[in-house]
Amino acid sequence: LKIAFNERKTIIIVGNCWVEYHGRASSKLQPGERIVIIKEDGSVLVHRSRGYEPVNWQPSGCAFQVYRDRGSLVIKAIKRRPHEIVTMFFDRIYLLSVLKLIDEGEFSLYASEEDMQKAILLEPSIIEDGFKPIDYEKKVEPGFIDVYGVDKNGRMVVIEIKRRTAGKDAVLQLAKYIEALKPIVSREIRGILAAPQISREARKLLTSLGLDFKRVDPKKCSEILRRTEDKKIIDFLK
Structure with a gap:
């Protein structure tokens, strides 16, 4: 010893x-x-x-x-x-x-859904060019919209975020948010499901409802947060 x-x-x-x-x-x-x-x-x-x-x-x-x-x-x-x-x-x-242990592996903790939400607010282009966030955790009748904004063509955009493979439940939740907004929004509303992957059944349902899928990598979101750790979300919503 x-x-x-x-x-x-x-x-x-x-x-x-x-x-x-x-x-x-x-x-x-x-x-x-x-x-x-x-x-x-x-x-x-x-x-x-x-x-x-x-x-x-x-x-x-x-x-x-x-x-x-x-x-x-x-x-x-x-x-x-x-x-x-x-x-x-x-x-x-x-x-x-x-x-005598050998351990040179790097520890990586990838983003939670809350981190992914923050990354989208800080760098909206990971959804698409021209997207501008207006609000987040917006209260509507079925719950809270993760991210709410406008695309480059002036259409309202509702984003539902999932950290893992998105299923049919996520698609239906997104559709409910859009239906809740239709009576109070006078312009076209788009729905985007943001997740690393989407199941085959969920993609079929998404397409049938006229909604979009955007692949968002939690690892990339973590990198965005590291680059912008000193910036505040409110600065990106002005």
């Missing part, structure tokens, strides 16, 4: 342990069978057999001491600023793994 700590390897220990914490406060975790993960950056997680949050933890940058005391394995994780110590005592060990 001392070699593993010196070489900054990942260590996983499953066993019966108890934990003491001293620092800005103090705590003691009574004995129980737990999973301890010590990562190469010096962070520590003590997990019980249930729940996703650790019951004890230390952030990255810890220094470690490891020794035996009266038949128990003792591991101290020491954080210098602020000064905090998590001490783990093991009297039984069921599994001990020392690993």
Whole structure:
């Protein structure tokens, strides 16, 4: 273990342990069978057999001491600023793994429907050239229109956004919004379903109702948000 700590390897220990914490406060975790993960950056997680949050933890940058005391394995994780110590005592060990993990993969979290809505408002051309948003979350009788605007020919445009493959329910929802607007809008109304993909049945229904589909990629929406993170939506609705 001392070699593993010196070489900054990942260590996983499953066993019966108890934990003491001293620092800005103090705590003691009574004995129980737990999973301890010590990562190469010096962070520590003590997990019980249930729940996703650790019951004890230390952030990255810890220094470690490891020794035996009266038949128990003792591991101290020491954080210098602020000064905090998590001490783990093991009297039984069921599994001990020392690993040199290679992880260079990039984490990508693509846009939610709310993010896609914001991206369309910030960069309307992802729907089509000449589209100008007027409002979003516009209240109508069946619910709220995701994005509401005007196309380059002056027609009103109602946009329904779906993050995943759009189905018939999304088409019917869009149609309801348009029907609700017809009595109060004096110009032609277009309906656009914006989603990464559309099912075959939904496309047939969309075509039969005279509505349009626009492929909008959540990944591209995330990129737009990163480029325009300092801009406010209100600036694009003027």
